[in-house]
Amino acid sequence: MASDDGRAFAAGADGAVDHHGEALPELSRSAAVAGIDKLDVVRRRPKNPGEHPGSPLIWGILSILFRNAMKMQFRTVEVTGLEHIKDDAGMMTCGWHTNGLCDPLCVVATQSKRLVFGGRHDMLTRPVIGWFSSRLGAQPVLRQAEIRRGVASQEDATRINSETMLIIAECIAHGHATALFPEGTSHEDARMKRLRTGPMRTVIAAHSISHEKGFSPARLIPVGLHYRTFWKFRTNLYVEYGEPVPKHDLLHSAVDRQRLLAGEWVEAPADCVHTLRDRVQVALSHLTPDADSWEQYTSWQVLAHLRTQQNGGELNTWRKEVLAARTVRDRIRAGEADAPTTEVQEAALRISTTLLKSDLDPRVLDANSSMGLRKISLNQRLTWLPGLLLMLVALPLSAISTAPQALLAKYLGDRTDEGLDARSSYHALAIILGPILVWPIPATITYVLAWSYANSLGYAVIEATIIAMFVLPLAFIGFNLSNRLFLRGYDLYCDSKSARRLSKLVSSSKAIAIRDDVHAILGVLK
Secondary structure (H helix, E strand, O other), X not given: OEOOOOOEOOOOOOOOEOOOOXXXXXXXXXXXXXXXXXXXXXXXXXXXXXXXXXXXXXXXXXXHHHHHHXXXXXXXXXXXXXXXXXXXXXXXXXEOOOOOOHHHHHHHHHOOOOEOOEEXXXXXXXXXHHHHXXXXXXXXXXXXXXXXXXXXXXXXXXXXXXXXXXXXXXHHHOOOEEEEOOOOXXXXXXXXXXXXXHHXXXXXHHHHHHHHHOOOOOEEEEEEEEEOOOXXXXXXXXXXXXXXXXXXXXXXXXXXXXXXXXXXXXXXXXXXXXXXXXXXXXXXXXXXXXOOOHHHHHHHXXXXXXXXXXXXXXXXXXXXXXXXXXXXXXXHHHOOOOOOOHHHHHHHHHHHHHHHHOOOOHHHEOOOOOOOEOOOOHHHHOOHHHHHHHHHHHHHHHHHHOHHHHHXXXXXXXXXXXXXXXXXXXXXXXXXXXXXXXXXXXXXXXXXXXXXXXXXXXXXHHHHXXXXXXXXXXXXXXXXXXXXXXXXXXXXXXXXXXXXXXXXXXXXXXXXXXXHXXXXXXXXXX
C-alpha cells in the first residue's frame, strides 16, 4: 500500500522483515516519525513501583466517555466471562487486533478495573490523542517495524520498551490491569497473525513480582472481540472474556525476581516465554474466527443459521451466531461423523460469497422458505420513514453538537493510509472527544443566551446566573439524548437499505443459485 503522497510503506515492499523472515507491517505517516526526545517528555512515569502512571481524574472522565462511545459506536453490545476478572488480582487481557482504537475501547468499557496501556509510540506523539493517552498513563512501544526501517535505533527501542514493560508489569502485580494485543499490529485478516513475545514477557514479570511480594497472582485472560463487520459504524459487538491462561509454573529465577523488585528489567527465560505464547495462541485462536478468509467464516455462519432454523430455532443475537459458527468450525476440524461434508462446505461458501458481495449477512437466510431467503415485509421496506422522522427531530441539536466532528471523522476515516481496520478509530475518537472539545461551545452559547434572557426578564445578575447554570447541564443531556435518537433513526434507515438490497438479490439470478445451494445443504443436514 502506498500513502497519499506516494511513499511506499507496504509490508514487505521495502524488504523489511522480522527475524522470522515475515514481512513487517506497514508504517503510517505518524508511525514513521519516532520523536524519541518528545516521547521521553510526554510519557508519564509512576512515582512509586506499581502506582498507576495516569491521572485518576482523567481516567474517571474518559472511562465514562468510553462507555458512552461504545454504546454509540455499536448497535448492540453483549459481554460474557466477567466472572474471570477478580478485584483482588491484577490482570492482563490479550486480544486479537482487527479494529484499531475500538479494540482497547471495548476492553476498557466492558470491565471496571483501571488499565495501563502499552501501544505504538505515536499514540503519545499525535495531536489531541497524544495528550489524552499521556494522561491515561499509556506507555510507548517501538516495534521491529520501526527499528528495521530506521525510525528508531535499537538502543533507544530497547531502553524505551524495557521501561514500558517494567512499568506495566509492576502495575499488573499491584492489582491494576492492562490490555495488550500480541499480534503487534491491527489488521484485516480473519485469522491471527503470529504472536509477539512482549506481552508474554511482561505478564511473566508481573507474575514473578506478585509471587515475590506475596500478592494474588496476576491473571492472563484471553478476550474475544467479535464484530459483525469490524470496519462498519453501528455494527454488532460481542466481547467474550475467556478462561485465564495457566502460568503458575512460569517464573523468573529467584535472583532475577529480586532484580525486578529492585527496579531493573530482566527478561524472562526464553522457554517460559515461548510456552506462554503457545498457550495464548491456542486459547485466543479459539475465541477468534480462525478462518482462511471472511468468506469462509461467513460460510460457517450460513451453516449455523440453516441448521438452527431446520431444528426450529433462531440465532437472534450476534453472540449466538458467533458461538454457533464456532461449533460448526470445531466440528469440521475435529472430523466428526456428522460434520458438514466438503460439498456442503463449498455450497455454504458460495452462498456466503454472494451475500458479502451484496452487503448482506446470513440472517437473510430462511430454511423454511422455498427460496431459501427471508420474505421482505412492507414494514421492513418502509422503516426508512420513521427513521427519517427520528433523525429530523434530533437534527437541530445533533447538528450543532455532533455533525462537525462526525463529518471530519468520516472524511479522515475514508482517507486513512492505515487500512479498513483504522477506519472506525476515527469514528470512535469523534464520539469520545466530542463532549470534551465540541459540546462546550454550543453549551456555552446556550448558557449566555439563557443568562441574557433571564436578565432581560428583570432578574438580578446572581439570579440570572443561577438560572443559566441549570440550563448548562440540560444542554449536555439534550446533546446526548438527541444523538441517541438520531442513531435510532439511522439504524431504522439502514434496516430499510438492507431490505432493499435483499429485494434486489431476490429478484436477481443469484437468488436461484442460493435457493439450490440452500436446498442441497438442508438435504444433507437432515
